[in-house]
Amino acid sequence: MDFGPYLLLALMEGLVTAAVLALTASGLSLVFGIMRVVNVAHGEFFMLGAVLAWFTSQWVPGPPAVAFAVALVLCPLIVGAIAALADMLVLKRLHYEPEATIVATIGLLYILQQAALSLFGPDARPVPPPFAFRIQLPWFGYSGYKLAVVGAAVLLLVAVWLILRHTRAGLVMRATQIDRDTARAFGINVDRVYAGVFAMGAGLAAVAAVLIVPIQQAHYLMGGDPLLLSFIVVIIGGLGSLRGTLLAALLIGLSDGVISTFFAPTLAKIVATLAVALVLVFRPQGLFGTRAA
Amino acid sequence: MRLDRALLLHLAVLAALLALHFAAPPYHHSNIARIMVLAIYAMGYNIAFGYTGLLSLGHALLFGAGLYSAGLLVYHGGAGAAVALAAGVLAGGGMALAVGLLALRTAGVAFMIVTLMFAQAGYLTVLYFGAWTRGDEGIVIPQAARTIAGLDLASDAPRYLVALALFAVALLANLALVRSPFGRVMVAMRENEERSRMLGFNPFTVKLAALAVSGLYAGLSGACYALMFGYVGAGLVSVQYSILPLLYVLLGGAGTVAGPFLGALLMFYLIDWASALTDAHQFVTGAALVVLVLFAPKGILGTLRARWLRWLP
Numbered sequence: 001m002d003f004g005p006y007l008l009l010a011l012m013e014g015l016v017t018a019a020v021l022a023l024t025a026s027g028l029s030l031v032f033g034i035m036r037v038v039n040v041a042h043g044e045f046f047m048l049g050a051v052l053a054w055f056t057s058q059w060v061p062g063p064p065a066v067a068f069a070v071a072l073v074l075c076p077l078i079v080g081a082i083a084a085l086a087d088m089l090v091l092k093r094l095h096y097e098p099e100a101t102i103v104a105t106i107g108l109l110y111i112l113q114q115a116a117l118s119l120f121g122p123d124a125r126p127v128p129p130p131f132a133f134r135i136q137l138p139w140f141g142y143s144g145y146k147l148a149v150v151g152a153a154v155l156l157l158v159a160v161w162l163i164l165r166h167t168r169a170g171l172v173m174r175a176t177q178i179d180r181d182t183a184r185a186f187g188i189n190v191d192r193v194y195a196g197v198f199a200m201g202a203g204l205a206a207v208a209a210v211l212i213v214p215i216q217q218a219h220y221l222m223g224g225d226p227l228l229l230s231f232i233v234v235i236i237g238g239l240g241s242l243r244g245t246l247l248a249a250l251l252i253g254l255s256d257g258v259i260s261t262f263f264a265p266t267l268a269k270i271v272a273t274l275a276v277a278l279v280l281v282f283r284p285q286g287l288f289g290t291r292a293a
Numbered sequence: 294m295r296l297d298r299a300l301l302l303h304l305a306v307l308a309a310l311l312a313l314h315f316a317a318p319p320y321h322h323s324n325i326a327r328i329m330v331l332a333i334y335a336m337g338y339n340i341a342f343g344y345t346g347l348l349s350l351g352h353a354l355l356f357g358a359g360l361y362s363a364g365l366l367v368y369h370g371g372a373g374a375a376v377a378l379a380a381g382v383l384a385g386g387g388m389a390l391a392v393g394l395l396a397l398r399t400a401g402v403a404f405m406i407v408t409l410m411f412a413q414a415g416y417l418t419v420l421y422f423g424a425w426t427r428g429d430e431g432i433v434i435p436q437a438a439r440t441i442a443g444l445d446l447a448s449d450a451p452r453y454l455v456a457l458a459l460f461a462v463a464l465l466a467n468l469a470l471v472r473s474p475f476g477r478v479m480v481a482m483r484e485n486e487e488r489s490r491m492l493g494f495n496p497f498t499v500k501l502a503a504l505a506v507s508g509l510y511a512g513l514s515g516a517c518y519a520l521m522f523g524y525v526g527a528g529l530v531s532v533q534y535s536i537l538p539l540l541y542v543l544l545g546g547a548g549t550v551a552g553p554f555l556g557a558l559l560m561f562y563l564i565d566w567a568s569a570l571t572d573a574h575q576f577v578t579g580a581a582l583v584v585l586v587l588f589a590p591k592g593i594l595g596t597l598r599a600r601w602l603r604w605l606p
Contacts, residue, residue: 038402093587098402099348103543103586106536110579118573228413231406270417277410280403281395 005139007258014257016146019153020208022249025230026160027204029245032234034177034197037096040105042205043227044112045083049075049206050218051120057127068130075210076203083202084195091198092191116220129214149211156207157246173197232276238285299606303468306551307461314453326453328557329460330517331541335553336467337510338538343547344471345503346483350405350535351392351412355508357419357530358388359515364525365425367438374441378516385512386505393504397497412535419527431526439520446521459517463510468550470506471606479503540578543585546594550606555593
């Protein structure tokens with residue numbers, strides 16, 4: 001294959017990575033932005049989404065598309081409920097104190113990972129895609145499902161944006177983000193908002209996982225990479241800025257696709273992690289973020 | 294150092310460990326040697342986190358610096374164990390200085406993430422240079438190379454005694470450090486950085502020095518681990534090994550000299566005991582973290598100190 005089509009393939013792969021990453025990272029960004037909580041267990045919520053999608057594909061009879069549709073609705077709801085429970089039982093009692101919540105979410109990470117290992121097992125398991133057709137380009141064929149993932153991610157992100165900007169729930173969330181004491185004084189139930197935001201963040205990770213699992217397989221250790229990449233994206237985009245997160249996801253996803261195709265993936269990850277550390281050190285507001293407090 | 298009840302307490306701990314050398318059954322004997330090595334690591338972590346308030350999530354990088362410099366020097370360079378041990382200590386301290394110069398420009402959450410990222414980069418680097426490190430599979434250090442001053446570290450008795458000697462030095466140095474004027478300044482940084490600055494201390498240099506000492510401890514522990522247990526692998530520099538000392542310190546009591554050892558001892562046996570019942574030992578780690586941070590954020594010795602033993606260092 002010539003260089004041009006090869007690059008196109010790399011970019012398309014990168015676009016799929018970027019789409020899933022944008023969903024996952026926007027969950028992390030939302031939680032950090034509104035609750036000021038760094039959720040280290042975010043990758044495990046992603047993993048739970050994928051694992052639950054596998055269970056759904058086993059239990060729901062009929063064509064794969066039906067099971068997939070059920071998973072798409074059910075998995076984020078279950079994962080969101082687990083997250084809300086964790087928020088109410090643990091994070092709330094820590095008064096969202098940054099260091100304590102990080103330690104607690106590390107604990108949560110281990111607990112969720114162990115639960116997946118015990119109930120789901122150590123093997124990687126495939127989930128059938130809801131449909132299989134190939135789009136034939138002049139140089140190579142490309143999975144239509146992968147393009148559908150990109151489309152679905154864009155739709156979901158638009159939905160998140162609409163919820164935040166144009167609904168009452170979004171208004172309440174933004175009010176809580178800006179000043180939680182004043183929000184409370186205006187009769188907003190801040191505890192419920194936090195539980196909801198934590199659930200929504202986890203749900204976004206889960207839905208991203210349901211979308212990607214027909215391409216990637218479900219495995220109990222699969223949460224590590226999305227967590228790391230989401231951190232990278234959220235930090236480069238500026239902590240808590242949703243728009244920055246989306247731009248950074250596009251940048252990281254595309255460059256990851258290109259670098260992994262042409263160079264060693266491990267090298268790409270080393271460069272990305274170091275870049276993040278340096279961004280935090282020298283430009284803590286992120287590359288796209290405006291000045292933070 | 295004054296011979297007071299605090300010093301006596303720590304000497305008693307060391308005496309008990311010496312007694313265990315003769316009394317403990319073989320299984321526990323080798324466990325305790327390992328716990329002492331890990332406790333040195335946890336003590337180093339405690340100097341940064343417990344005393345100076347630097348919550349690092351990347352200490353595995355410092356442990357790994359000691360582990361790999363000692364391991365690779367012996368395995369590929371043919372160096373003696375004593376040289377490797379010294380190199381490991383210096384590598385830990387040097388790595389801590391390098392990381393600190395950058396990471397200490399940030400604070401709080403950003404500091405945690407930066408250290409996490411550096412450690413992750415270190416872990417990936419180990420994998421990337423798989424030709425030398427053999428990645429996850431790791432390298433096994435031949436028994437012949439694990440001799441220090443005629444003591445064969447691969448056999449049980451000398452290993453225990455060398456581990457105890459190094460542990461004793463580390464523990465007493467830790468005690469001396471936290472009772473020194475500099476130790477007070479470290480605590481002042483943790484409690485109120487702005488006020489310490491007003492009193493004329495430079496937060497950056499104090500924290501950098503504390504981190505460097507912490508790195509020396511982590512490097513020593515890593516080098517000991519490589520030489521005493523003869524295995525150097527990427528798993529030992531993964532995120533889990535950054536969380537482990539945090540867990541030990543939280544359990545034993547952050548900001549107490551004996552806390553890291555107590556935490557390492559209890560956690561080691563808790564996991565050992567849980568592994569016999571179920572293979573879900575990660576669950577124990579996770580639940581311990583959550584329960585500690587929820588119900589006993591001061592840890593065992595921290596709670597004892599707050600309630601009854603005010604003199605505990």
